[in-house]
Amino acid sequence: MKIDLEQLLYDKFGFSSFKPGQKEVIEHLLEKHDTLAVLPTGTGKSLCYQMVGQLVQGTVIIVSPLLSLMEDQVIQLQKKGENRVIALNSSLSFLEKQYVLNHLSEYKFILISPETLTQKEVRNKIANVNIALFVIDEAHCVSQWGVDFRPEYTKLAKIQEECGFPLTLALTATATPNVKKEILKQVFTQQKAVCEVVFSVDRPNIGLIVNRTLEKNETLLSYVTQLKSKGIVYCATRKNTEKINQLINEQTDLKSAFYHGGLTTNERSLLQQQFVSNQLDVLCATNAFGMGIDKPDVRFVIHYDCPDSLENYVQEIGRAGRDQQPSIAVLLYQKGDESIHYYFQSESRLDRTLLNDLAVNQTEDTKKIMPELNEIQQKWLQGYLEKEYTIEELEQRLLRKEKERQQQLNVMLNYIKEEKCRRTFIQRYFSEEVTKSSPESCCDCCGLSFDNFKRQIVQSPEEKEIPEQWEDILIRLFKE
């Protein structure tokens, strides 16, 4: 019997039509074809596996690289009334993890971090689960060419084998040709025919502006007050999110809050929900916010600090205008802004120096030093102790990564300096065919004027009046 996917989409998810690429991916999977989907941010990649999960028997395993991303996915599913969902990662206590591992088959969707998945105990349990679909989210992390390379992702092929090569879906939003090639090589080792669904990273409804300014605070305030709509201000550091939030709260009548990894899971979840339900106008956030955010009417994304790569920048601005309505991405740049990333890179140089010292020492000493290292250093060292590579190989890898990061930053700076067309610059970088938008809605180089563009921007509905007195709050909370 042929399933009416559109009807199911409406009944289960409340949408009347699929976004580009979604239906193709779902159909391939229902026909049991392994699939690689390169879909831009905002096209609802997660809906692909959520819907397939509803249609097939067995568990959907989703490997996801970020805790915040997992939290977002859990929340999305719960909002749709799906309670058989769990995020299996380091945020669970020992007892909680044991509980979950002993009840794995009760869950329909298991979001899991690559670190947790590579643990022996977890692998054994997962191998015994009836896996309907194995999803590798943010699959570009598998690529050593990419900025987000995660060594654990290279171990996924082995785990797929242990699970008897289940039906696999690899998802990513941004993949240069090199990255795509590597995903195919690493993730679909056994499969000969892999279906590919690839859509452009270009988001024609998002206008692109770079503002080179000497007064970033004033320029930012001018944008947010003129836009008067809901949006995100991205900052590079936690401190900056708090500083900018205070600035907006003090200088405007907009409702602003900050969001970063230093807040508790509960606080982050509350802020995200406040933003989604229009209780906030502006969220000042680090890149901990946004992956998988379920708010279609984000009207602007402003970068207060210089992003570290075009890949990340495209991901972050992609959170604007998911409803396809006109939206805007503004990057504020002040000479020298990139220095923050030089600092992060110098940390990587320190990592290499440390490894160099370790190479001279004996293994016993190396084990002793472990607790003094930071998380990422421990991970590198663990791989060495488990004889996955030599110290020299690791050093080379780190060196290469450093160089790649430098290159990525140079690309970002070139984007800022671009004088012809920013959209073309992005499409060329991702080796895509260049499609031209109308000049007045393309980018500042092509003639997009903020004053004209802001008139096109549709305002989000105002929030409902929220009571603030405890008596009213209790009356509304509990219906007797």
Add this chain to the structure above:
Amino acid sequence: MKPTFILALLQHGYKVRTSTLYHLLKGKRTSSVLLYGFLYENLRFFQFTPDLSESKFNQLITRLIEQKLLYQTSDDKVQITAQGEMLVQAADKDFSQIDNYRFGKTDEAIWRLLQFTVQVVSHLSYVNKAYIPLEQSPLYQKQVKMYIKSMPKSLLIKNVKEEWHYIFSCLGRKDANFFAQQFSGYERTGKASFQLMESRQKAFEQFLIKKAKLHHLLFVMEQLPERSFLKRLVAPLINQNENKSMAETRMYLKTESSLEILAQQRGIKVSTIKDHLMELALTNDFPFERFISNKTGRILAEQSKPYQEWEYRTIKNIFPELDYFEFRLYQIQKLREEREYS
């Protein structure tokens, strides 16, 4: 942490050893540390800053001495100066509601449990299942589910609403709103606590204010009738603040046995039993007369106040038969009486 906070902890005016204050703030559970907290009315700051390093603490003390807000005596103790006292009074901070000894270990967990329960009951009252639970942990969810199933749905909703109404009416309006605005439920997303505080306040100040408000709330909840739903929900978590072994000794205390028999029944040393009893004497109803002999009572009744300045060694020099345990119990008893009547 602000140096003025440390200064406020020394406001009592007695000469004291700073290392014991440090151990109190870190949460070292020994009789001497707890007794120190009781004598100088700082017990409520027990384990208040468990992450504070000794070097950082000493730096703060040194700075206060340099600023002449503290005076260092020849026997390596410190005492607040008149200037220091003026500064503390000018700061005019009232944190008398903080009781970290009673609630500190589990206060955050209790508040999370309460918020989660409100959310679950709110959605239950609107027969809505599609919502994002505040707590994702399966263990948390299981625990709340268990309590919620303990009574019929309509009664549960009514009780929870009425109990919160009662609790909030016992708090000041500002504090009641502070907690209520953090509640999430049907068609309502609560605020994170930091959103409800002055952004100009420093993190430590916010921490102090939040603790004070939360501990006052918990104090009010403890006064609820035993059978009330919310009290039953939080009681096991509040009790986790107690030393478990001590709580067990308290049970045996009802049997009116001697110290030696108590130790035998509990299977622990007499000295440990004494430690437990001393801690119990600080805050619980305690049968002081059972453990203080008439003779000790007579000796100590002749000593002059203040009780805080009594030194065991000095009095024992005059009365060599004076027992340390009885001496301390007497000191605690008298101080409790004094505070009760003041």
